[in-house]
Amino acid sequence: MKKLACLILSFLLLLAVTAVAEEGTDQRADEIARKREAESMIPSRKIAARELPPLMVMQDGEKVRTEEQWRARRAELIDMLAREEYGYTPQAPDEVTGTVESSAEAFAAKAVQETVTLSFDTPNGGFSFPFTLIVPHADGPAPVFVVIAFRPDVPDKYLPMEEIIDRGYAVATFCYKDVTSDSAEMDGIASMYPWDEKTGWGKIGMWAFAASRVMDYLETRPDIDASRACVTGHSRLGKTALWCGAQDERFGMVISNDSGCSGAALSRDKLGETVKAITDVFPYWFCGNYAAWADREEEMPFDQHMLLSLIAPRKLYVCSAEQDAWADPENEYLACCAASEAWQL
Template sequence: MKSFFYVLFLSLICDFACGQAIIKGINYDESKVPDFVLPDPLICNDGRQITTAGEWESIRRPEILEIFMSKVYGRTPTDKIDVSYTLLACDPKAMDGEATCKQVLFSFTNGEKTIEAILLLYIPNHVQGKVPVFVGYNFMGNQTTTLEPSIYYSPGLRFVHGKDSPVWKRGAQKNRWCYDKILKRGYAVATMCYHDIYPDRAELRDYSIASLFPDYISGSKNHDEWEAIGVWAWGSSRIVDYLEREERIDMSKIAIMGHSRQGKAALWSGAQDSRFKVVISNDSGCGGAALSKRVYGENIARITTVLSHWFCPAFSQYAGNEENLPFDQHEMLALIAPRHLYVASAEGDLWADPKGEYLSAYYTNKVYELYKMKGLDSPVPPAIHQPIMNDVGYHIRAGKHDVTDYDWERFMDFCDLHFNP
């Protein structure tokens, strides 16, 4: 009986995540989307109009970055945290000989406290020389991304999951990581469980990387204090730091892919770290790719109430107050220019507002045009399974809130286009 209720609970959580639940205050009716005006990303705080890429980089881009640091994700600390790397295992014939698999223990410390994370890295064997790489977090531990018995359990899981949790089952989320297809296309994959960096519960902040920084005070937050999304974004950059040590990795061809809450973090990481040459958001929704002013699907009031530990406290001032937002997510996406941006949606994922995700990517056009790059052509979203592959790309597929082989194939098509011109 206990297992039955546990399965029922997981089912309800799944329905919630897929946007299928009927929740008070959530709009799924396009006719009820309010009239709104988006801020022009090229108009400065003092009213000046940006007309060149140089002006964007020196004047307007820092202004927008400051907006999102102070009002949405919090300020990323500039202090350095010591990290050491230990090679736990190396299998040169992993995945039936297709790949070299490395498992690397990251030990983050401030001298008094240490937090550990494990990176799982697959490098294709059939490619000579350096290879491009996808960086991305997994949700249930490295051991759930594959059936290979040698993969270590991610250390952060113990804070979040009990002994009966499906996370302890190998391959439980193998469907989201088509390693065989990725490797055959010549890409490496570097993944880590996001719980290793910030265990995804509000009460577990003391066990996150944030707790290692000098100004950290348990139970106390400033209005612009960084929270989970900011910490996860920081952690993605630390993965890139390690990859610089790997001679097989082409550091000029790094893509970051994030799904759902990790799509939000991937966008924020890409906005801050120019080493990510392709930034991919999959079903990232509110606080990610979707426009907040549409108030469609998950909204600011819902996300800052139920998942307050994802954003800095200042973001909650716009709960139910989206019309007064002086910014929107298209401006955050524009921070990725002139690097390449890809946004992916799912037809059945109304919770994440597919149309709002598309429009957000579309309204980056003015910034990409400064670099003579091509964004999305029309404010009308494409049909299902009709991907757009410009400097800014987009697709919407059939199905629900998930990462599928179809998504990965399009991500690789987009990277092929820009990594191998």
């Protein structure tokens, strides 16, 4: 009987030790899992996993270490993004004229609101489009937001004008469809320049070009401080603002909101909208070459961190919506991290 009791006790002790050991093993596994999960959140590791094309390496393999080298690298990047994604931007016109069509006190007489028509020559004749300029009453020239908008309305629910002018900022806003339609039709400014099927500019490039022409005019206004200008847009117009600011260094700040695929978000390991998805539905936003990279993002010699880097050393603010999976806010964040090398230089 004593032997049986000892045997049972030994067996119970063995079970207890085994249970403790198994519990320890489970805890260790949980710790490893938590550690790996935490490690996966480190941006540098996620960026490395995407195997992005190097930002700070010239096409000849030389590393970028100086400002002079960065200027050369910047030219390479603009050329590559123009050739493969957005299309080549035509040369700026020699002269842009602005005609004030109307002017009135606005927003409880805190500002002057004007309707201005911009005009300039193109290879196929003159072209013009309207924009609205709101300038707060101030002691000196006002810094300005150039807003690429979906509608011509001022005020607009997405453009809190009174809050903006109360802080001393001017706003120049134009409706993108007044430049060219959001379609495959080669109308508006699209009909005014020669166009190549593979590398000719897409609609994003055309809208960006228009924002730069607004900037041309703002530089002539004594009530505007054009040295403190910001270009901004949302969604497809966020992509437009980024491409505009990347090329036009007169803009001291660029703001994109939910620009997503082919905007601020990396194309590699992209959730939601992909190169294929966007070029299947909106091929006319880009040059013809871009669609060839559909389902081949890992082979691209470029990615969107290169676009963001072109704004350095100026200010860049990338806005994202946490639940906008189509735009992929995580890949927007990682693109900012990858582009930061240009600011660190």
